[in-house]
Amino acid sequence: MNSHKQIPQIAAIDKLRLTFTAFTKISSSKRDRHVINSSATNTSLAMQTIQNFLPLLHRNTFIRGEMEMPCLPAFIDLYMERLQTLFDTFGKSFSPAENDHLRSLLLGKLEEGFRTSPLSKLVFRYEPSQTPNTGITYTITYTIGSITDQYNNWAATKEPPLFGSHADAKVMELAAQIKEQLGRDPYIVDIGAGTGRNTFPLARMGYQVDALEMTPAFTEQLQAIAQNENLPVNVIACDILNPLTRLKTLAYNLAICCEVTSHFRDADQLRLLLAKACDYLQHGGLLLFNAFMANEGYEPSPLDRQVSELAWSTIFTYQDLHNALDNLPMEIIANDAVLDFERSNLPPEAWPPTSWFESWSTGKDVFPLADHSPIQLRWIVCKRL
Ligand SMILES: C[S@@+](CC[C@H](N)C(=O)[O-])C[C@H]1O[C@@H](n2cnc3c(N)ncnc32)[C@H](O)[C@@H]1O
Numbered sequence: 001m002n003s004h005k006q007i008p009q010i011a012a013i014d015k016l017r018l019t020f021t022a023f024t025k026i027s028s029s030k031r032d033r034h035v036i037n038s039s040a041t042n043t044s045l046a047m048q049t050i051q052n053f054l055p056l057l058h059r060n061t062f063i064r065g066e067m068e069m070p071c072l073p074a075f076i077d078l079y080m081e082r083l084q085t086l087f088d089t090f091g092k093s094f095s096p097a098e099n100d101h102l103r104s105l106l107l108g109k110l111e112e113g114f115r116t117s118p119l120s121k122l123v124f125r126y127e128p129s130q131t132p133n134t135g136i137t138y139t140i141t142y143t144i145g146s147i148t149d150q151y152n153n154w155a156a157t158k159e160p161p162l163f164g165s166h167a168d169a170k171v172m173e174l175a176a177q178i179k180e181q182l183g184r185d186p187y188i189v190d191i192g193a194g195t196g197r198n199t200f201p202l203a204r205m206g207y208q209v210d211a212l213e214m215t216p217a218f219t220e221q222l223q224a225i226a227q228n229e230n231l232p233v234n235v236i237a238c239d240i241l242n243p244l245t246r247l248k249t250l251a252y253n254l255a256i257c258c259e260v261t262s263h264f265r266d267a268d269q270l271r272l273l274l275a276k277a278c279d280y281l282q283h284g285g286l287l288l289f290n291a292f293m294a295n296e297g298y299e300p301s302p303l304d305r306q307v308s309e310l311a312w313s314t315i316f317t318y319q320d321l322h323n324a325l326d327n328l329p330m331e332i333i334a335n336d337a338v339l340d341f342e343r344s345n346l347p348p349e350a351w352p353p354t355s356w357f358e359s360w361s362t363g364k365d366v367f368p369l370a371d372h373s374p375i376q377l378r379w380i381v382c383k384r385l
Contacts, residue, residue: 058091062128063136070310071113071120071142074303079106083124092136102138109140118265118309119145147263148215151194155217163194163259164353167201169345170336170379171256174288175202178253186253189280191240191273191289192260196222196233203231210247214239240276241269247280255281257289262312262377267320271328274382278328281384287330290338290377291316292363298374304366308375311365315375325382334381341379 050057069079080103087093094102106122113120126138154162178186185207190199193211195218203209203226211226211233213219219237226233238245240257241264255277264270270291277287292308294300294317300308308315316324325332339361343351352358359365363373 054091059134061090061092063090063092064127065125067124068121068143069124070118071110071122072118072303072306072310073107073110073114074301074306076103076107076110079110079122087136105140109142113142113144114306116142117145118306119147119150121145151215152217155215155221161195161197162354163197164350164357165197166346166350166353167198168256168258169342170288170338171198171258172201173345174256174286174381175205175207175254178286179207182253187251188254188256189247189252191255191257192263193222193235194218194259196225198256198258199233200225200229200231203233204229206232208232208234210234210236210252212236212238212240212245212247241272245276247276249279250282252281253285255285255287257287259290261289261291261316262314264314265309266314267316267324270316270320271324271326274324274328274330277382278330278384283384285384286333287382287384288379289382290379291321292366292375293318293321293335293378293380295374295376300374308366313360313363313366313375315366321380329385330382331385332380333383334379336379338377338379 069075080099083102083106084094084099106124110122113122121143123141123143124138125141126136129135129137175186175188185205187208188202189210189212190196190202191212193199193213194215196211199209199211199222209232211222213222213235214237216237219235222233222235225231226235236247240260257273261270261273264273273289274287281287292313292315294315296318300315300317305315321332339358342353346353356365359368361377363375363377364370366375367373
């Protein structure tokens, strides 16, 4: 009975009428199923009917919005796919020529933004074209991200301690070794000192420490603590990679650079750090730094490298490291996994240093789904010859 009443409404569509009749038969024996099938079939009927009106609907649909995505050129195909899906959904599909044009504009901006900073964000804005056009008009720009902005923001919003409450075990071990060798307190430079996690424990041992830091919120904190505690700390506000940054030549017994090369862009910047260390370390002095090293046999793709920069885990291969050291009066004398060393040597109450340390130092921020990440943070000790 019911079915006969409804059929005339869809009488013009044979296929739909067949579907409706079939479900009516099932429904007489299975009540529950009747309800489910009824609504599912009605939905599909409605959708199929609506298909007829899509051209009209699309002409009268207007979309506007904004998307922000990391400025990584290696993601170009993914971004194109997402944009195409979005515009297809609303019947605003681009022709192949329009797609090519969009792709080349998008790629140009991604490359430009990424060159400026791996923290840049691509901004894609779209809105309805002016009538009588029914398409969309888009603009592509990017915002420039900076490490100092992000760390200033961390300092303003995150609960301290930001990088852990204890000095690195490796730093304290090396400083003690050098003191023993020298027979006096070493003179130390802490490059990218942050909040002074290493600077202050070293200074409290009585060692003279120059704390070099580029984030204003941190240099203020460093200065305030050094002054309050009257510690032998000299805060130097600068970027170690700035060619104008000059430190005292052949002055230091130990240079430490912890959790900083993960912000570098490439092996050239690593070389700059090493070359500068050769200028300001005394002969026989040591440079201790940590870096995300690619496991033997793993060659990072351009995509891997770009993502690693975004994740503050810049990857270096051993070839990168050897190129960076080429012809410098410096040699590698030790290389250890940071996680293993720190976990075994820090007091239990200091482990883990932060909630993110274990995942970050094992490369999981870059490769969250991998069973075995192909990178890991390593302690590298270099000796100034
Ligand atoms: C993850 S924090 C580590 C801080 C400290 N070394 C520690 O281990 O607790 C990285 C620090 O390096 C600083 N930094 C990064 N690149 C730098 C550069 N090129 N020159 C000076 N400081 C830099 C950042 O501002 C930030 O304070």
